[in-house]
Amino acid sequence: MSKIHVTTTINGEPAEFLTEPQMSLLDILRDEMHLTGSKEGCGSGDCGACSVIMDGRVVCSCLVLGVEAEGKDITTIEGIANGEDLHPVQRKFLEHAALQCGFCTPGLIVATKALLDRNPDPTETEARYWLAGNLCRCTGYDKIIRAVMDAAAEMRGA
Amino acid sequence: MTYLNKADLKVVGTRPIRPDGVDKVTGRAVFGADQALPGMLVGKLLRSTHAHAKIVSIDTSKALALKGVKAVVTSADFPDIPSEEAFVGEGPMNFRDLSRNVMARGKVLYHGHAVAAVAATTSEIADAALALIDVKYEVLPFVIDVEEAMKPGAPVLHNDLFTQGTTPQPTEPSNVAKRVQFALGDVDAAFKTADVIVEGRYTTEPVHQAYIEPHACVVSVGADGQAIIYSSSQGHFMVRAYCAKLLGMELSNIRAMPSEIGGGFGGKTLVYLEPVAMALSKQTGRPVKMVMTREDVFRATGPTSGGVIEVKLGAKKDGTIVAAEAILKFQAGAFPGSPVQPGCMTCFAMYDLKDVRIIGYDVVSNRPKVAAYRAPGAPISTFGTESAMDELALKLGMDPIELRLKNAAKDGTKAAYGPTLQNIGYIPTLQAAKAHPHYSAPLGKNQGRGVASGFWFNIGGESSGSVHVNEDGSVSIVTGSPDIGGSRASMAMMCAEVLGIPMEKVRPVVGDTATIGFTHLTGGSRVTFATGMAVTQAAEKVRDELKVRAAKIWDIPPEAVEWKDGMAVPAGANAGGFDPLSLADIAIKAAKTGGPIISEVSVNAQGAGPGFATHICDVEVDPETGFTTVLRYTAIQDVGRAIHPSYVEGQIQGGAAQGIGWALNEEYIYNAKGELDNPGFLDYRVPVASDMPMIEAVMIEVPNPRHPFGAKGVGEVPIVPPLAAVANAVRSATGLRMADLPISPPKLRAAFDAR
Amino acid sequence: MSSLSYTAPTSVNEAVGILAGAQGLAKILSGGTDLLVQLRSGRTKPDIIVDTKKIPGIMGIREVDGGFVIGAATPCSVIGEHAGLSAAYPGVVEASGLIGSTQVQGRCTLAGNLCNASPAADSVPAMIAARATAIVVGPSGQRAVPVEQIVTGPGRTSLAKGEFILEFHLPKPAPHSSDAYLRFIPRTEMDIAVVGVGVSLTVDAAGVITDARIALGAVAPTQVLVPDGAAAIIGSKLDDAALAKLDAAARAVCNPITDKRGTIDFRIKIAGVLARRAATIAYKRAGG
Known part of the structure; x- marks a missing residue:
């Protein structure tokens, strides 16, 4: 089986790659596109470290085939900041010390951006359930949730 | 010099953005699996499909013949090294055992034990090659449970294992590797004077550190035998030491580079992949990358022990504990070395006891060798002793905090494990708990409140740090401590404080084994204490040198120069009327005043102050389903001095969350074939965001005079109290004493039904 | 390859x-x-x-x-x-x-x-x-x-x-119909159901249940219907007696296994508990 050619958009830029059918989007992002910000913590959709936004929805890139990226619009952690200007979610994660080792952080930031794009004023409970698929073993989630709520407030202009 | 007066501090105690923060929120930070080298091969391991078996033969010929396969290694490719105690990681380890854990020799001792490895050009070819390796096994009976493993007639894992610590030493091999005992006074006599006695038997299951980043490394060995290792670990000097020993290399021929580490909690204080990748790279002459799957992580790394804790407490009617005894049996996994010794040493260390005895057994069974996990041993043993304290309070009709206050260790208390405690802050944590609004808040139906305390030694040890003043007056610091949770920030802050400059002027990096002096691994809650001490001393030397340089510029004696707010100033009017010289002013003239201004300091830090914590937990239990919800959680801890309070709080919150997971849902589940049945995040149930309440971290500061800023280790003690705090809260909500962790819904519902 | x-x-x-x-x-x-x-x-x-x-x-x-x-x-x-x-x-x-x-x-x-x-x-x-x-x-x-x-x-x-x-x-x-689903998991999220219960029902103007259909998951090799449970609540206003019968009927159809997610005993008991709770939610939603 020869490789399949895929044309897609990653972080606003047109992108092309060759993939074998079984390769996940995460494999493609990390090994072919050298976008290693998306992490593999489990490879089974249970940890959320590989979260990316595909056509407006946050998904685990380990549960998407590379070939399914054809014609899609994909945002990874590398595309969240606008050049040197951090996204408010990134800034609030730093201000609230919402990361320790930082391994789950890219996935959490991507998932949080997807939440706030959809629901600018989540309750703490909504934020906790939305992010339940993003495991963090370091923080106990306290500072993460505070960062999410504060980012939401800032983005609302509250 | 010390900086213990909080009012004088400008940087320490504030909450700046961590220096490596932007990299970690933008995806730039390079973790173990993010590393790549040209020409890199993929290395993969073949793992045992049996819990216990003799390896009769391994035929690798078919795998080697597969196109794209560059090397296959087995234990035959590693030196068979003799038994030798290693003091490299955290907790006991024997080089011989480690070698045999990395690659099974003669026998496989647990399901998932590595038996062979391949290096191939692609992942698919490596997988295909593994399937072509023919291993013939002679299957042996296995034993999983700790008490089963101790019984006469149990399958013996090691024919050369004779119990240490008993007289006379047995002549028959067994699975009991060691017996340890710590005692004060005459316990048996003291129990006879007790008005009230409580006894209990408590158990915990093995739990995994469950860092989100699987182990990963890239190793490249040149034709000249020079090796470079990129890996995610809690100590690259540890990685270097283990690899050198396991492959018979000289330390100077290995350069270990620290990748960013995606969590460790003790689980990355030993090696699994690096020596294998090294052997594969040696054979192929190409870089080899190895990355574990999540399943590999659960099957073959960590976890910490499960244990049995038998506790007996005797007290007077007024609550004075007159005698205490505990017997601990800990699973070590396939090789000796459970944390039973620290388990023994910590479990009564919160109390001032004159008559106390703790006995521990280190027991091997057909499970992965345990690794350190945050305060190794203490959560397990303390679950037993702090549950028993709760029972004692109930029996005495006493408030549980009052009972603890009555017996609390204080300065001058001699601990059962030897030392006399000094500068400790246990009583303040109890007083703060009692005064906290949480402790008196009303509870609803099916709700309950539990408290528990915990102790951890904290350690010091060998660390190195260097401080370089750059030509423009900015400052670079290098340490040998992998930054596992924000230590770059605390290092930069301490340095900035000493130099009197803003923290943002200081850029910290973690140096590799060739660029900074030896540094023991990140563990034991030692980095802020020991590496912080090295950095502080290096910064002080730089500060002294800056004064010397200013003196040269001004042509006055160095004693006539003072350092104030980041500037050299004349010590007084007599010294001369010079304008202050900033760090930048001095730096730019460094070439003319003696050359680069740098200092590297290595210490073997002593005097780490022990950590004490008291936690309050509220739960609500659904009696029909056995589901426990943690409603509110307050964790109070003596932190010595919080260098960066946010990251101290983070340690407290994270430790508490791990302890809550341990208490409620985490466990290794084995099936009848001796295989781990839940090797993934789906069924190994770490807490998720929606499981947790906010965790209020209350920091008590009783400074440690042995550290320049008064710091004590903070990372480990927060995982010690939660197991009992949760169980005691469940007891309060339901009247049921859940003595066996985890308090999973089926277990709690069954306890309701049995009542 | x-x-x-x-x-x-x-x-x-x-x-x-x-x-x-x-x-x-x-x-x-x-x-x-x-x-x-x-x-x-x-x-x-x-x-x-x-x-x-x-x-x-x-x-x-x-x-x-x-x-x-x-x-x-x-x-x-x-x-x-x-x-x-x-x-x-x-x-x-x-x-x-x-x-x-x-x-x-x-x-x-x-x-x-x-x-x-x-x-x-x-x-x-x-x-x-x-x-x-x-x-x-x-x-x-x-x-x-x-x-x-x-x-x-x-x-x-x-x-x-x-x-x-x-x-x-x-x-x-049908008018005045609704449904509900409850599952039991050991955490609040990210787990596979230990027991799942779907209830669909219809009530009349007086709040009497006129139609009901109940299905269980994770308690047998396939999902199972609970016809006796439906029969037990049809004609009732979901009073305690009807709920008790529903609980018993749900338990009676269970044929579960013990595995890493739950025991036989636990699954059976929870099936009864969740059937009651899901029926109560569906009943309220239907306007009963």
Whole structure:
């Protein structure tokens, strides 16, 4: 089986790659596109470290085939900041010390951006359930949730 | 010099953005699996499909013949090294055992034990090659449970294992590797004077550190035998030491580079992949990358022990504990070395006891060798002793905090494990708990409140740090401590404080084994204490040198120069009327005043102050389903001095969350074939965001005079109290004493039904 | 060296042709949240992956004659956002919303949840209780199959070679009807159901239950209906006596196993508890 050619958009830029059918989007992002910000913590959709936004929805890139990226619009952690200007979610994660080792952080930031794009004023409970698929073993989630709520407030202009 | 007066501090105690923060929120930070080298091969391991078996033969010929396969290694490719105690990681380890854990020799001792490895050009070819390796096994009976493993007639894992610590030493091999005992006074006599006695038997299951980043490394060995290792670990000097020993290399021929580490909690204080990748790279002459799957992580790394804790407490009617005894049996996994010794040493260390005895057994069974996990041993043993304290309070009709206050260790208390405690802050944590609004808040139906305390030694040890003043007056610091949770920030802050400059002027990096002096691994809650001490001393030397340089510029004696707010100033009017010289002013003239201004300091830090914590937990239990919800959680801890309070709080919150997971849902589940049945995040149930309440971290500061800023280790003690705090809260909500962790819904519902 | 191939047909006929003519194992890809896990672990080794998402109509929700047509490959997050469906079938919607994390919701589908044929699939008891029908297409044309007839055992379905599910039909709900789904998991999220219960019921103007349908998940090799439970609450206002009978009837149909997720004893007891609780929620929603 020869490789399949895929044309897609990653972080606003047109992108092309060759993939074998079984390769996940995460494999493609990390090994072919050298976008290693998306992490593999489990490879089974249970940890959320590989979260990316595909056509407006946050998904685990380990549960998407590379070939399914054809014609899609994909945002990874590398595309969240606008050049040197951090996204408010990134800034609030730093201000609230919402990361320790930082391994789950890219996935959490991507998932949080997807939440706030959809629901600018989540309750703490909504934020906790939305992010339940993003495991963090370091923080106990306290500072993460505070960062999410504060980012939401800032983005609302509250 | 010390900086213990909080009012004088400008940087320490504030909450700046961590220096490596932007990299970690933008995806730039390079973790173990993010590393790549040209020409890199993929290395993969073949793992045992049996819990216990003799390896009769391994035929690798078919795998080697597969196109794209560059090397296959087995234990035959590693030196068979003799038994030798290693003091490299955290907790006991024997080089011989480690070698045999990395690659099974003669026998496989647990399901998932590595038996062979391949290096191939692609992942698919490596997988295909593994399937072509023919291993013939002679299957042996296995034993999983700790008490089963101790019984006469149990399958013996090691024919050369004779119990240490008993007289006379047995002549028959067994699975009991060691017996340890710590005692004060005459316990048996003291129990006879007790008005009230409580006894209990408590158990915990093995739990995994469950860092989100699987182990990963890239190793490249040149034709000249020079090796470079990129890996995610809690100590690259540890990685270097283990690899050198396991492959018979000289330390100077290995350069270990620290990748960013995606969590460790003790689980990355030993090696699994690096020596294998090294052997594969040696054979192929190409870089080899190895990355574990999540399943590999659960099957073959960590976890910490499960244990049995038998506790007996005797007290007077007024609550004075007159005698205490505990017997601990800990699973070590396939090789000796459970944390039973620290388990023994910590479990009564919160109390001032004159008559106390703790006995521990280190027991091997057909499970992965345990690794350190945050305060190794203490959560397990303390679950037993702090549950028993709760029972004692109930029996005495006493408030549980009052009972603890009555017996609390204080300065001058001699601990059962030897030392006399000094500068400790246990009583303040109890007083703060009692005064906290949480402790008196009303509870609803099916709700309950539990408290528990915990102790951890904290350690010091060998660390190195260097401080370089750059030509423009900015400052670079290098340490040998992998930054596992924000230590770059605390290092930069301490340095900035000493130099009197803003923290943002200081850029910290973690140096590799060739660029900074030896540094023991990140563990034991030692980095802020020991590496912080090295950095502080290096910064002080730089500060002294800056004064010397200013003196040269001004042509006055160095004693006539003072350092104030980041500037050299004349010590007084007599010294001369010079304008202050900033760090930048001095730096730019460094070439003319003696050359680069740098200092590297290595210490073997002593005097780490022990950590004490008291936690309050509220739960609500659904009696029909056995589901426990943690409603509110307050964790109070003596932190010595919080260098960066946010990251101290983070340690407290994270430790508490791990302890809550341990208490409620985490466990290794084995099936009848001796295989781990839940090797993934789906069924190994770490807490998720929606499981947790906010965790209020209350920091008590009783400074440690042995550290320049008064710091004590903070990372480990927060995982010690939660197991009992949760169980005691469940007891309060339901009247049921859940003595066996985890308090999973089926277990709690069954306890309701049995009542 | 992989022999696996991938294809994304753009019509039902094309898909049926590929599936019927496939040499070796063909696997349908809709959301992929089970398939990719199985591919990676080696539990399934297909020769061809057939991505159905480009087939017209297989994604999206349509309201037809007061009932609903849900495309088989519609992500569950889309289902959760459909106001009309959420009002008419809150139980089906909440069940589909429980499959996996937010990330999984963006991909997972009702067809995948059903055809993975796990006894613990969250959406299936709710769909069975709601009398959902699967529209199966294949070489011999199209047929409507009640959802409870699709799964025949763990990992096995009644679909023949070349067949796949195109869409689900939910009938127009009777007045004063509603449904509910509850599951039990050891955490609050990210677990597989230890027990799942779907309840659909109709009440009259006086609040008396006139129709009910109850289905359990994770307590037997397939999802099971609880006809005695339905009979126990029909004619009642869901008083304590009716609830007790429902509890007993739910327990009586259980034939569970003990595994890493729960014991036989626990599953049976929880089936009774959740049946009561789900019925209570559905009853309130129906206006009882």
